[in-house]
Amino acid sequence: MTTASKLNPSPIFPNAAAHLRSLAMTMAVMCYLAGLAVVSLLIVQHTARAWAEGLSHEATVQLQHLSNVDEEQELTKALALIKSTRGVISAAALDKSAGAKLLEPWLGKGVTDDLPIPRLIRIAIDEHNPPDFAQLEATLTAKVKGVSLDTHRRWQAQLSRMGTSLVFLASLILALITLASVILVSYTARGVIAANTAIIEVLELVGAEPRFISRQNDKQFFTTGLFAGVIGMFASLLTCAAVYYGGGFTDGSAMDLGAMFNFENFGERVIAGLALVPLLATLIAVWVSRLTLLQHLKKNS
Amino acid sequence: MIELENVGLAYGNGPDILQNVYLHIGRGDLRFLTGASGSGKSTLLRLLFLALQPHQGMARVLGKDVASHTPQSRARLRRKLGVVFQDFRLLDHLTIFENVELPLRAAGGEPGKHTNDVNDLLDWVGLKERARDFPNTLSGGEKQRVAIARAVVTKPELILADEPTGNVDPAMAKRLLRLFLELNRLGTTVLFATHDKHLIERSGGQVIHLMPGGRLSQ
Ligand SMILES: Nc1ncnc2c1ncn2[C@@H]1O[C@H](COP(=O)(O)OP(=O)(O)OP(=O)(O)O)[C@@H](O)[C@H]1O
Ligand SMILES: [Mg+2]
Numbered sequence: 001m002t003t004a005s006k007l008n009p010s011p012i013f014p015n016a017a018a019h020l021r022s023l024a025m026t027m028a029v030m031c032y033l034a035g036l037a038v039v040s041l042l043i044v045q046h047t048a049r050a051w052a053e054g055l056s057h058e059a060t061v062q063l064q065h066l067s068n069v070d071e072e073q074e075l076t077k078a079l080a081l082i083k084s085t086r087g088v089i090s091a092a093a094l095d096k097s098a099g100a101k102l103l104e105p106w107l108g109k110g111v112t113d114d115l116p117i118p119r120l121i122r123i124a125i126d127e128h129n130p131p132d133f134a135q136l137e138a139t140l141t142a143k144v145k146g147v148s149l150d151t152h153r154r155w156q157a158q159l160s161r162m163g164t165s166l167v168f169l170a171s172l173i174l175a176l177i178t179l180a181s182v183i184l185v186s187y188t189a190r191g192v193i194a195a196n197t198a199i200i201e202v203l204e205l206v207g208a209e210p211r212f213i214s215r216q217n218d219k220q221f222f223t224t225g226l227f228a229g230v231i232g233m234f235a236s237l238l239t240c241a242a243v244y245y246g247g248g249f250t251d252g253s254a255m256d257l258g259a260m261f262n263f264e265n266f267g268e269r270v271i272a273g274l275a276l277v278p279l280l281a282t283l284i285a286v287w288v289s290r291l292t293l294l295q296h297l298k299k300n301s
Numbered sequence: 302m303i304e305l306e307n308v309g310l311a312y313g314n315g316p317d318i319l320q321n322v323y324l325h326i327g328r329g330d331l332r333f334l335t336g337a338s339g340s341g342k343s344t345l346l347r348l349l350f351l352a353l354q355p356h357q358g359m360a361r362v363l364g365k366d367v368a369s370h371t372p373q374s375r376a377r378l379r380r381k382l383g384v385v386f387q388d389f390r391l392l393d394h395l396t397i398f399e400n401v402e403l404p405l406r407a408a409g410g411e412p413g414k415h416t417n418d419v420n421d422l423l424d425w426v427g428l429k430e431r432a433r434d435f436p437n438t439l440s441g442g443e444k445q446r447v448a449i450a451r452a453v454v455t456k457p458e459l460i461l462a463d464e465p466t467g468n469v470d471p472a473m474a475k476r477l478l479r480l481f482l483e484l485n486r487l488g489t490t491v492l493f494a495t496h497d498k499h500l501i502e503r504s505g506g507q508v509i510h511l512m513p514g515g516r517l518s519q
Contacts, residue, residue, distance in 0.1 A: 012392075012395075012406075014394040199392055199394075201390075202390050202392055202403075203403075203407060204376070204379075205350065205352070205379065205384065205386075205390065206379065206380075206384075206403055206404040206407050206451070207376050207377070207378075207379035207380030207381075207382070207404060207407050207408065208376060208407035209372070209373055209376040209377075209407075210372050210373070210376070212407055212409070297372060298372060
């Protein structure tokens, strides 16, 4: 008898199981959604940054095909000008077939042979010491016919604008999930309190302090929050894996998640972000239920 | 220990249950509280274990005004009290042993740490064999004995017992009274509400009588 009661004292709040079970289930769904939102947020942030990064050390010069101009001569002129500009690491003209190849997917093979396809010069830029693009553009347009400079700045700005708004959206979703969880936990805690009113009263009468009473509660909400968080986290991880392997992202297409995982520790950040989900769920479960109970005890006295 | 000065007390906006009550009980005293059913004995005890507040006068328990407590100080004071409730208030989901152990756990004790004390007490009230049973398998008198064991397990400074022998036979009543007398001999202050004239005569304690209308005669 003595060993039994030593090893396994009965929980002091017995009438909580049903409330906690439904909390565990709804909270697991919340954590699943939160996990998806976290991963989406990180993907968007990273894609935008990876692309912007790629764009920022490149620029392109385009030479319009003009009927009465010697294309090769203009090209050489432009190349010389570009190469002599400070901040340019290298510049190379794509040959005619390369330009045609870029258009092939839209126009079809062979069609491009007769078309006036613009010639392209790809410029590698020293990121830390970028050239004065305005100056370069002015010089080029003055001396080369049909030239235009694309610094990708417009793309970069748009990318970062899109990135910012998507990150904002994902954060908003996360905030709403957090709010809903807080309400959910507080509602459950009130149910647990109502189901255990008589017990709480006896505890108070035998001199249990509010802290002692809320500790009885903490244990149950701790395990519930942790359980829900871990389930939700693994479910969202599984979903991401399924989308990645099942959704055709492994073939090196534009959304190459595989490559992204190696860019700036993306994989580690996803793991860290997802690990936050059960942590936050446990914290919310314990803190909100504790506050609700302490509030109840205070109001009671 | 207990000082009441001109205390008036009512439930909500209802009539006064206690009126102009003066009461002084010193450390180590033993007092019996009598009065007709409905005269307010339980109400007076509720005031003393800080479950009710007077609307008039001043009430001090263990040197502290009952109106000046915080939740923490109230809990601290209650741990120095041993209360036998008229309706027992056992927790049905805990075993008899765990019910008696509860005040020790509430005071911060590890479960199972005071096993010997609890078992000795259960032995005294004749329920050692029932330690692992649950309260709803006990008779009224047996529950009452568990309630008494729980009230005294912490060796309280002041025992407030609300008809603690109301549900047991005379022989058991005598045995339980001995427990209270023994604790009183060791220095515990005891306030014992009862209708049992024989018990009072046997013990030689002083009697406080609650009269209809809520006044005390001592
Ligand atoms: N919670 C309550 N709300 C309103 N009135 C109450 C409440 N509890 C008791 N009373 C009233 O207070 C009066 C005194 O009740 P109390 O329980 O103190 O009497 P008692 O002397 O303990 O009686 P008994 O000997 O039957 O236990 C009764 O008239 C009762 O109706
Ligand atoms: Mg009574």
